[in-house]
Structures are given as structure tokens and as C-alpha cells.
Amino acid sequence: MPPETYELRLYVAGQTPKALRAFANLRRICDEHLSGRYSIEVVDLIENPALGRGDQILALPTLVRRLPTPIKKIIGDLSNTERVLVGLDLRARRTGA
Amino acid sequence: MARKLLEKSTIDKALTGIPGLDEITFGGLPAGRPTLVSGGPGSGKTLLGVSFLVNGAQSFAEPGVLLTFEENAEELARDVRSLGYDLDRLVEQRKLLVDYVHVERSEIEETGEYDLEGLFVRLDHAIKEIGAKRVMLDTIETLFGGLKDTGVLRAELRRLFRWLRDRRMTTVVTAERGEQLFTRQGLEEYITDAVISLDHRVHEQISTRRIRVVKYRGSTHGTNEYPFLIDRDGITVLPVTSLLLEHAAPDERISSGLPSLDGMLGGKGYYRGSTVLLSGTAGTGKTTLAAHFVNAACARGEKCLYFMFEESPQQMIRNMRSAGVDVSKWVAKGLLQFHADRPSRHGLETHLLEMHHAVEMFEPDVVVMDPITNLMAVGTTIDVRFMLTRVIDFLKTRGTTALFTSLASSDMSLEHTETLISSLMDTWILVGLDLQGARRVRQLYVLKSRGMPHSDEVRTFRISGRGIEIDPPHDANGGGKKVPTKAAKKRAGARSR
Numbered sequence: 001m002p003p004e005t006y007e008l009r010l011y012v013a014g015q016t017p018k019a020l021r022a023f024a025n026l027r028r029i030c031d032e033h034l035s036g037r038y039s040i041e042v043v044d045l046i047e048n049p050a051l052g053r054g055d056q057i058l059a060l061p062t063l064v065r066r067l068p069t070p071i072k073k074i075i076g077d078l079s080n081t082e083r084v085l086v087g088l089d090l091r092a093r094r095t096g097a
Numbered sequence: 098m099a100r101k102l103l104e105k106s107t108i109d110k111a112l113t114g115i116p117g118l119d120e121i122t123f124g125g126l127p128a129g130r131p132t133l134v135s136g137g138p139g140s141g142k143t144l145l146g147v148s149f150l151v152n153g154a155q156s157f158a159e160p161g162v163l164l165t166f167e168e169n170a171e172e173l174a175r176d177v178r179s180l181g182y183d184l185d186r187l188v189e190q191r192k193l194l195v196d197y198v199h200v201e202r203s204e205i206e207e208t209g210e211y212d213l214e215g216l217f218v219r220l221d222h223a224i225k226e227i228g229a230k231r232v233m234l235d236t237i238e239t240l241f242g243g244l245k246d247t248g249v250l251r252a253e254l255r256r257l258f259r260w261l262r263d264r265r266m267t268t269v270v271t272a273e274r275g276e277q278l279f280t281r282q283g284l285e286e287y288i289t290d291a292v293i294s295l296d297h298r299v300h301e302q303i304s305t306r307r308i309r310v311v312k313y314r315g316s317t318h319g320t321n322e323y324p325f326l327i328d329r330d331g332i333t334v335l336p337v338t339s340l341l342l343e344h345a346a347p348d349e350r351i352s353s354g355l356p357s358l359d360g361m362l363g364g365k366g367y368y369r370g371s372t373v374l375l376s377g378t379a380g381t382g383k384t385t386l387a388a389h390f391v392n393a394a395c396a397r398g399e400k401c402l403y404f405m406f407e408e409s410p411q412q413m414i415r416n417m418r419s420a421g422v423d424v425s426k427w428v429a430k431g432l433l434q435f436h437a438d439r440p441s442r443h444g445l446e447t448h449l450l451e452m453h454h455a456v457e458m459f460e461p462d463v464v465v466m467d468p469i470t471n472l473m474a475v476g477t478t479i480d481v482r483f484m485l486t487r488v489i490d491f492l493k494t495r496g497t498t499a500l501f502t503s504l505a506s507s508d509m510s511l512e513h514t515e516t517l518i519s520s521l522m523d524t525w526i527l528v529g530l531d532l533q534g535a536r537r538v539r540q541l542y543v544l545k546s547r548g549m550p551h552s553d554e555v556r557t558f559r560i561s562g563r564g565i566e567i568d569p570p571h572d573a574n575g576g577g578k579k580v581p582t583k584a585a586k587k588r589a590g591a592r593s594r
Contacts, residue, residue: 006449013214045215056199057215059244079209086205
């Protein structure tokens with residue numbers, strides 16, 4: 001089975017420290033775990049406020065895994081790699097985690 | 098008591114357009130500020146908020162944004178549509194914008210720092226899109242179930258309410274009542290401008306909704322609990338009339354229907370716009386006296402609305418015809434309208450609202466309620482008194498003369514019922530039966546009548562095929578009973594069984 005391609009979208013509102021941190025963390029994690037099979041689209045809600053409704057964005061930053069389905073959401077600056085991997089279904093959820 | 102409550106308010110207000118609510122808040126909700134509306138499930142808080150938005154959009158040229166955190170969007174639209182609100186049309190006209198915020202905890206992983214800027218962006222975008230002046234957040238506390246970091250959530254909600262104030266948004270924030278607090282998460286700590294509490298109680302299988310303005314910074318407000326209704330017309334808070342004792346007091350007098358009784362009332366009858374209580378035990382002639390009053394009013398060309406809580410109109414018409422008072426001709430002429438209803442069919446507040454509707458539709462000069470004591474079956478005496486206060490207030494504001502009959506079943510209840518309601522009445526006439534030898538003799542006297550000299554005699558009367566005939570007064574020395582009112586009242590009640 002060919003490895004799935006991950007289509008990711010990172011929602012932010014302006015270049016806040018949290019947004020920059022989240023982007024850096026995401027790039028690092030993807031390079032380490034999804035090398036060559038991922039795409040990241042950054043959506044700045046300040047420029048495109050209407051886009052927040054579609055993906056039900058509330059908290060920022062929010063990472064949305066659009067593919068593979070089902071859609072997954074991870075909110076925060078993605079500073080906990082372990083949690084991000086769990087959230088993206090790249091690692092099994094540990095009981096009590 | 099007649100203290101003037103209306104004062105110059107220090108703050109701007111935004112009308113809700115909800116009948117009665119704008120009266121008890123003296124002009125609506127604080128403009129440009131958030132108001133907390135708290136209540137249990139099904140208490141009507143969402144409907145109140147939606148009414149505020151819809152009325153704002155339809156009547157006050159203030160578009161509104163509804164940010165709903167509730168799960169079922171279709172349900173909301175259906176509920177409000179059943180009340181005649183077409184949200185879709187308002188949305189089409191860009192007077193209303195509904196944004197459904199959905200947070201599913203199981204779908205969301207939290208890692209690291211975040212804030213709720215996404216919510217602010219969405220709200221800001223929605224407000225700008227339609228030029229909103231009003232916002233409703235329904236029910237924002239749902240977020241506490243969707244996000245784990247309550248510290249962030251609290252800080253962000255505090256920021257949100259400040260943000261709404263800075264943008265001068267008149268906002269309704271609904272919240273589920275907590276165990277101790279008005280909200281589960283203590284939102285009242287952040288929303289200090291105004292707090293409204295809704296309540297839904299069931300007493301002896303009859304439900305009553307109540308509303309109370311708990312707090313209103315910078316403004317006077319009615320502090321009582323007021324009953325309110327949700328029906329096909331939406332929310333109505335009672336009273337729908339003024340809370341002030343500022344009724345006009347006309348000097349005009351109108352006949353009681355019997356010249357001899359008018360004679361006992363300073364020679365001229367009742368004051369127009371006053372309230373009259375006719376009380377006595379069963380079969381003493383209360384309804385017949387009321388029929389005379391109706392007859393005289395209709396003969397003057399005035400309109401009369403007769404609320405009956407015991408008999409049917411046909412029964413009453415037949416009985417009165419046999420007692421020599423034919424009121425059926427006034428029904429035919431459209432001057433007399435009956436409104437018969439079984440007291441136990443609704444709660445008191447529904448009765449009250451129906452009375453309001455009926456009076457507003459028919460616009461009577463004279464109203465009769467026969468007998469008000471039957472309403473006691475529906476509520477406590479205190480509730481009935483409360484309701485009568487509203488009715489009387491409403492009728493007096495309109496200048497409508499009202500006659501109430503009251504059935505006394507025993508000496509005890511005569512005292513009890515009447516001490517509670519008699520203070521609301523301008524004129525109080527007692528009827529009773531006195532056993533004299535082998536005959537029961539009907540008696541009548543005027544216990545009080547404000548603003549006029551009135552007779553202090555106990556007069557006997559008969560009901561014949563020509564109606565009520567009051568016997569001439571006993572001559573000054575010949576046994577005219579001049580009795581202290583209290584004693585006379587007790588005697589009238591005790592004798593008449």
C-alpha cells in the first residue's frame with residue numbers, strides 16, 4: 001500500500017509568536033515523520049476571515065488534517081510532539097496520555 | 098405608594114420589543130453592553146435572545162448576529178419558526194447572521210498554547226458583514242465542554258465581553274443556571290451590567306414562567322418576579338402595562354343599574370374607571386346585580402365584556418331572563434360579549450393574557466368578572482391577588498370600570514379572601530341572606546366606597562320577575578340597622594349558610 005499523503009492546513013491570525021512557533025514545530029514534525037508526503041497550507045484569518053467558519057475554527061493556532069480522512073484538529077502551538085503525532089494518527093494513543 | 102419610579106436613566110437602552118420586558122427594565126437592555134440571561138433548560142432564554150435579535154432587525158433597524166454554540170441548528174430554526182419568526186428571510190435580507198459554532202472535544206487534540214482568536218475573527222467578520230448592532234451568544238458556556246484549558250477559556254471570555262463592550266454591541270449572553278450561581282461557570286463575574294433570570298415552576302400541575310431582573314447597573318428596574326408567557330406570539334411579560342399608580346381618576350359617575358343602589362352610593366352610582374367588588378355566599382344575587390349593571394351600561398350604548406368562570410353564557414342569559422333582566426338583546430347588538438372559560442384550563446398568567454387580548458380586541462367600557470373566586474382553584478391566594486392587581490392596573494389605565502363578584506363559601510374564607518383583595522377595590526358591596534322567621538331575607542350593604550359619601554344601612558331586597566328591588570330604607574327610628582362594618586360582615590357571612 002503506498003504511503004498516504006497528508007494534506008494539512010494551519011490556521012493562524014497574523015504572525016503572532018504562537019503562530020510562528022506552531023509553524024516551526026509543524027515543519028519539524030512533518031520533516032521527521034512524513035518526509036516527502038505532506039503539504040502544508042497556512043491560512044491567515046486576518047486576511048481571509050470568512051474561512052474560519054468552514055472548518056469550525058475557534059482556537060488559534062489550529063492544525064487541520066484534511067487528508068487522510070477523517071478530519072482531525074489539533075489546537076495550540078504544537079509544542080508537544082508526542083501529542084501532535086497522536087492527533088495526526090501517526091502514533092497510537094497511549095492510555096492515560 | 099404612588100412614588101414616581103420613572104427617572105432619568107444614566108445609560109442608553111436598547112428596546113427588546115418584547116411586550117412587558119421593556120416596561121420592567123424601563124426601556125430595554127443596556128445599549129452597547131452585555132446582558133446575562135440565565136435559566137434552566139426550557140426556561141425560554143434562547144427564545145428571549147432570539148426575540149431581541151429579530152425585533153432589533155425588524156423594528157429597530159439594528160441587525161444582529163447570532164452565534165450559537167448549541168448542537169442542533171435545525172432545531173433552533175424550527176422552534177423560532179413556530180413562533181412566527183422566519184430567520185431565513187432575515188438572513189436573506191442581511192439583517193441577521195447566524196453562525197453555528199461547533200466544538201467536539203473528541204475531535205480535538207490540544208497541544209501547547211492557544212487562544213480563541215478564531216472566535217473573535219469570526220464574530221468580527223459577522224458583525225462587519227451585516228453592520229450588526231446586536232449580538233447573541235447562545236450558550237457560550239458550552240465551550241467548557243469542548244476545550245480542556247479552562248484557564249485560557251476564562252481569560253478569553255473575559256476578553257470577549259470587553260471586546261463586545263468596546264464595539265458597543267448590545268449583547269445577550271444566555272447561560273444555564275448553576276447550582277449556586279446564575280451560570281455554571283460563574284459568567285456573572287464577567288457580565289456585571291445586567292442579569293436577567295428566568296424560571297419555570299410547576300405548582301399543582303400548572304406551570305408558571307417567571308422573569309426577574311436581578312441586576313441592572315446604572316438603571317432602576319422592577320425587582321419583582323413577573324410571570325411571562327410563551328405562546329404563538331412569542332414572549333410576553335406581564336404586566337404589559339405601567340407599573341405606576343398614575344391612573345386618571347375621572348369624576349364621572351355611572352349607574353350601578355339600580356337607582357336605589359345608586360342612592361346608597363352618594364346618589365350617583367360608581368365612579369367611572371373604578372373597581373367594584375360584589376361579595377356574598379351562593380345564591381344571594383351577585384350575578385343578578387352584575388346583570389343590572391351590564392344592562393344599564395349597554396342601555397347607555399357602552400360596550401361590556403363579561404368574563405365568566407362558572408356558568409356558560411346561555412345559562413346566565415336564561416337565568417337572568419327569569420330574574421327579569423334580559424341581556425340577550427345586547428349580545429345581538431354587539432354591545433355585550435361573553436368570555437367563558439374554565440379556570441382550571443390554564444395557569445393564571447394565561448388567563449391574564451387572554452383577558453388582556455379580549456379587552457384589547459373588544460375595547461369595552463365595562464368589564465365584569467364572575468366570580469373571581471373560581472380562579473383560586475388555579476393559584477394560591479397570593480397569586481390571585483397578584484394577578485388581580487395586574488388586571489385592575491390594566492383596566493384602570495384604560496379607564497374601564499370593572500365589577501368583580503366574589504363567592505364566599507363560609508365565614509372563614511369570606512374574611513380571608515376578601516382581606517386580600519378588598520384593598521384593590523374602590524367599592525365593596527356585600528350581599529347575604531338573613532333568616533327571619535320562616536323566610537330568608539336578602540340583604541345588601543355598602544361596606545366601603547372610596548371618594549363618596551355612602552349609605553351605612555343594611556337594606557333588604559327581593560329578586561322578582563322584574564329584577565332586583567331594594568326595599569326603602571327603614572325610617573330613622575324604626576330599626577334601621579346601623580352596624581359596625583366588621584361585625585356586619587361577619588354576620589352576613591355566618592347567617593347566610
